[in-house]
Amino acid sequence: MLRTLPILIEPVAGEICDGYIDRLAATHLLDVPDIRRELIRHIGRQGWNSSDSRLPDALAQLAGLPLHALTPSFEEHGMWVRCGHPAWSPKKCARCRRFDTPRTACTLCAGGLPTLTIARGGAYCTRHAQWSFRDLHATIPETDEYEWAERQVKTTLWERGVTLHTGEINLAAALVRAWNDGTPEPCPLHTRSERFGLASPRSYEETLLCAYPDVIRVATLITTRRVITPLLDTAVSALTQADRFTVAVAAACGGHPNEGLRMLARAIVGYAHRSVHYAAGLRRTPQTKNLACPMNRALIVAAGRQRACLLRHATPAQIRDTGWKRTGGAPRPRATRNRPLQPDELALP
Ligand SMILES: [Zn+2]
Ligand SMILES: [Zn+2]
Structure with a gap:
């Protein structure tokens, strides 16, 4: 059983586990490898693998979030792909279940800490009028x-x-x-x-x-x-x-x-x-x-x-x-x- 960390951090839409772990570590003044070790032990793995399907739920438990809170929603954020299942025109393919490459999330949404998201969308946060892409951040007039x-x-x-x-x-x-x-x-x-x-x-x-x-x-x-x-x-x-x-x-x-x-x-x-x-x-x-x-x-x-x-x-x-x-x-x-x-x-x- 995982113990729950004391400070609750709301995940950003489409936030990836690695980004969330960084924020969790920074907020609790912990080291990222220590959090990873705890998660590895809980899911019974030998080493670290960000794509382990058991990871989002274990991390949600550690962070005191509801189950599946860190599982990306394919319905909401899935990518349209040209995969030939069966046609080569774009569709949200349930067999491929592809997500976009992670990108920088809005730092205001993320409580001032850097993180990464695969959410459907681009570089501009309409809620905060904030620009975030790669290393560039700005307020948009x-x-x-x-x-x-x-x-x-x-x-x-x-x-x-x-x-x-x-x-x-x-x-x-x-x-x-x-x-x-x-x-x-x-x-x-x-x-x-x-x-x-x-x-x-x-x-x-x-x-x-x-x-x-x-x-x-x-x-x-x-x-x-x-x-x-x-x-x-x-x-x-x-x-x-x-x-x-x-x-x-x-x-x-x-x-x-x-x-x-x-x-x-x-x-x-x-x-x-x-x-x-x-x-x-x-x-x-x-x-x-x-x-x-x-x-x-x-x-x-x-x-x-x-x-x-x-x-x-x-x-x-x-x-x-x-x-x-x-x-x-x-x-x-x-x-x-x-x-x-x-x-x-x-x-x-
Ligand atoms: Zn496909
Ligand atoms: Zn924002």
Whole structure:
């Protein structure tokens, strides 16, 4: 039987056990290894493993919380994935039961202590108007726009399988930064960054903090099927497509197209076209001319292997199979499903 620690700490929504243990230790002036040892003894393990399914309940007992208080709710926080169970379009799959990569939680929600959460959502706490992502924390003055962006991350983007860690928002941040770099001074991004005490936002987390609403508007645009599908038509020149793409992204940024954005748009569309050829080539193997790898799966495989996240958001039936070169065949669905998502080559890491 575990004894209960005296100070009650309310968990943050979607808080992970490791984060909660850190807060528990800090509040009780205990060492993290001592708490871990107590938990290991209780569940009868040899060593520490954060993913042990018995851990959340043992920890809840130690902390004096109701049973399951630290078990993440798949219904509430589960991630939409493209896993092929049975289709490759995003859904909250009960077989995969995937959660997002843990991210920094709002420190005001967490009683002033750092912790990590997998809760459905992004970097902005609407309750406290607080920004928390990676090592950046800030109070946001323009709450309406940030609230809109956060809602968009929780609803539309989340249900497209897009989170802060799946790559699409990284690509949107690169586009927003390129548009701002190409805009005559003072560009909106730099004006806003001064307010947060940042000289010039370069990284993903800095761009996201200073331009969350713009980045989320662009992320929504580049994950919209009817926008992305025609863009991936390799029968139309990538340059023509890139010009259309530039106009759409600039409008989402609230301005006019400029050269900085056009350069990046050309690189992105060119890269996406090569990845579509790669996807089509996956359907051919040395043995057979056409392997039974449907285009919907080929696009997901190519998006992962080529790090081209736009391919995940196209309508497969409308992508023309123009690739003729074999590109090595598709792996087993399990390999594709378990492959971690990475940001594109051209995105902000
Ligand atoms: Zn699944
Ligand atoms: Zn908060």
